Amino acid sequence: MSRQLLDLAWPVRSKIAMSVMIGALITGCYLLQGVLLALILAALIAEGGLAGAVPWLFGFASVVLIRGGLAWLAEMAAQATALATKEELRRKLLTRLIEIGPGAAARRKTGDLQTTIVAGVEALESYYSRYLPAVFVAVFGCLSVLLGLAFVDWRSALLLGAFVAALPIADFFWLRWRMPKSSGIFVAMGEFGAYLLDSLQGIVTLKAFHAIDRRRAALADRAGDLRREAMAALAVTLMRTGLTGLITLLGIAVVLSFNSWRVAAGDLAPVALFMALFLAREAFRPLERLEKEFHTAWSASGAAAPIAELLAAAPLVSEPERPASLPRHTDISFESVAFNYEDDAKPALSSVSFTVKENEFVALVGPSGAGKSTVISLLLRLFNPQAGVIRIGGTNICDLPLDTLRSLISVVSQDTYLFHGTIADNLRLAKPSATMPEIQAAAQAAHIDAFILSLPKGYETEIGERGAHLSGGQRQRIAIARALLKDAPILLLDEATSSVDPRNEKAIQDSLDALARRRTTLVIAHRLSTIRKADRILVMADGRIVEEGPHDQLERRGEHYSRLMLAQGEAA
Numbered sequence: 377m378s379r380q381l382l383d384l385a386w387p388v389r390s391k392i393a394m395s396v397m398i399g400a401l402i403t404g405c406y407l408l409q410g411v412l413l414a415l416i417l418a419a420l421i422a423e424g425g426l427a428g429a430v431p432w433l434f435g436f437a438s439v440v441l442i443r444g445g446l447a448w449l450a451e452m453a454a455q456a457t458a459l460a461t462k463e464e465l466r467r468k469l470l471t472r473l474i475e476i477g478p479g480a481a482a483r484r485k486t487g488d489l490q491t492t493i494v495a496g497v498e499a500l501e502s503y504y505s506r507y508l509p510a511v512f513v514a515v516f517g518c519l520s521v522l523l524g525l526a527f528v529d530w531r532s533a534l535l536l537g538a539f540v541a542a543l544p545i546a547d548f549f550w551l552r553w554r555m556p557k558s559s560g561i562f563v564a565m566g567e568f569g570a571y572l573l574d575s576l577q578g579i580v581t582l583k584a585f586h587a588i589d590r591r592r593a594a595l596a597d598r599a600g601d602l603r604r605e606a607m608a609a610l611a612v613t614l615m616r617t618g619l620t621g622l623i624t625l626l627g628i629a630v631v632l633s634f635n636s637w638r639v640a641a642g643d644l645a646p647v648a649l650f651m652a653l654f655l656a657r658e659a660f661r662p663l664e665r666l667e668k669e670f671h672t673a674w675s676a677s678g679a680a681a682p683i684a685e686l687l688a689a690a691p692l693v694s695e696p697e698r699p700a701s702l703p704r705h706t707d708i709s710f711e712s713v714a715f716n717y718e719d720d721a722k723p724a725l726s727s728v729s730f731t732v733k734e735n736e737f738v739a740l741v742g743p744s745g746a747g748k749s750t751v752i753s754l755l756l757r758l759f760n761p762q763a764g765v766i767r768i769g770g771t772n773i774c775d776l777p778l779d780t781l782r783s784l785i786s787v788v789s790q791d792t793y794l795f796h797g798t799i800a801d802n803l804r805l806a807k808p809s810a811t812m813p814e815i816q817a818a819a820q821a822a823h824i825d826a827f828i829l830s831l832p833k834g835y836e837t838e839i840g841e842r843g844a845h846l847s848g849g850q851r852q853r854i855a856i857a858r859a860l861l862k863d864a865p866i867l868l869l870d871e872a873t874s875s876v877d878p879r880n881e882k883a884i885q886d887s888l889d890a891l892a893r894r895r896t897t898l899v900i901a902h903r904l905s906t907i908r909k910a911d912r913i914l915v916m917a918d919g920r921i922v923e924e925g926p927h928d929q930l931e932r933r934g935e936h937y938s939r940l941m942l943a944q945g946e947a948a
């Protein structure tokens with residue numbers, strides 16, 4: 377039993393204790409049944425008729441009824457533990473995922489996270505609701521049956537005890553010798569899940585590149601790995617069931633033969649023979665139940681590590697110990713900021729310094745990989761810079777509570793996420809209290825209102841996962857409306873008009889310009905035509921700011937910016 381698994385059980389300990397208590401009562405019933413059966417048989421043989429056995433028969437029937445009721449209670453208790461475990465673990469895991477933040481979560485594969493939170497938690501659920509109570513009941517049950525038998529005949533108890541003890545010992549060595557690690561199956565399951573999810577999300581790209589067959593073959597390989605891992609475990613488990621059955625039968629047969637011989641020799645009363653026979657059967661029953669739950673424990677041991685690892689994961693950014701108050705203005709300044717995504721990777725930003733004054737409109741341009749998106753990620757504090765300071769209104773953003781920081785900023789990114797739900801729900805994400813006229817005003821400003829109203833259900837139209845039923849341009853205009861609705865004083869636009877059709881581009885550009893006029897705005901634009909009006913343009917290359925100034929000035933200088941313009945002209 378691993379320490380991790382026990383630690384995770386702590387919140388549901390009272391429910392597990394309840395299951396153990398009910399399990400112990402059930403074992404007590406079986407014990408009593410064994411004794412009563414022996415007494416019934418002894419009475420029948422001694423008196424040759426039913427009369428003497430009647431009280432025992434009534435007793436036996438009552439115990440069977442009580443055991444039935446207890447079995448129902450045990451099932452209810454197991455379900456209650458299972459549900460409580462799932463609820464508690466998933467709540468903890470999701471809270472943790474939110475705490476570690478999007479930066480750290482993005483470093484993990486979505487499919488792996490899904491396997492941990494869905495399949496991993498399912499595996500632990502049965503561990504706590506069934507396996508753990510079964511362990512306690514096995515220990516308690518075996519000991520009490522052996523003790524009970526010792527009162528009747530200590531020799532039988534001793535002999536039986538040897539077989540009962542042999543079972544877990546044999547099991548332990550067999551499993552150590554043969555059993556594959558359960559983490560193997562979880563790794564294979566995670567790989568398969570991640571690959572499947574990746575394939576589903578990228579299905580359009582796969583089709584476009586005729587890569588479906590290659591992907592299918594790779595997916596089949598991963599499914600094969602998963603099947604092999606599962607079969608290896610199943611083979612060992614099935615042989616183990618045979619081993620357990622052999623020891624159980626052998627134990628009962630030896631006790632029975634030994635006692636029959638003693639009865640024949642006149643050393644033992646027949647009633648003691650019957651009791652030894654029935655109690656021998658009962659001594660193994662809790663162990664058999666434990667054996668049935670073995671697979672649960674094995675799966676859980678593989679699931680516990682990734683769950684514990686996720687729960688222990690340190691957030692990449694933390695809340696300030698002494699939070700600063702809301703900055704009075706929204707000047708942004710980067711002071712010698714340096715950042716690496718990975719320790720050994722090439723720096724994404726090296727000594728970047730710039731300022732954006734309140735209500736200024738500044739554009740960030742540069743070739744792909746220059747570090748533009750990283751600037752935005754750092755400003756949103758998805759990561760902390762390794763060196764330098766980022767300030768808003770003179771306050772280090774590390775001193776601002778994360779909610780405060782993010783309430784100051786609206787983002788329209790390249791990768792707009794729209795959730796399952798209605799268009800109105802997606803817009804309200806920015807402002808849950810928004811009224812319908814407010815929502816409509818934002819949609820009008822983003823030039824998406826007319827399109828929404830042309831849909832049969834208007835604002836109540838459902839959009840699919842990742843906005844699957846909308847075009848790229850429509851999605852982006854909804855994202856712009858969402859940002860307008862948030863009405864934050866800082867606006868970050870990452871390629872805000874990249875997928876808008878030319879007919880609407882000018883209109884959106886005008887509304888963004890109007891929006892930006894009242895806000896501190898930082899725009900990443902790949903098409904330089906869209907940022908000619910910017911107050912200033914920062915040109916980035918290789919993680920540094922290499923040029924800075926208004927469009928005309930930079931154009932005249934004939935260096936980095938002009939080269940970018942030239943490249944765009946050539947590309948067009």
Ligand SMILES: Nc1ncnc2c1ncn2[C@@H]1O[C@H](COP(=O)(O)OP(=O)(O)OP(=O)(O)O)[C@@H](O)[C@H]1O
Pocket residue numbers: 717718721723724742743744745746747748749750751
């Ligand atoms: N999540 C990440 N993990 C590791 N490296 C990353 C990550 N995101 C970006 N990088 C690296 O950091 C550098 C800067 O990337 P960034 O995305 O900021 O560039 P960019 O100028 O926004 O590029 P683009 O215009 O293509 O979006 C690149 O070398 C990139 O490979």
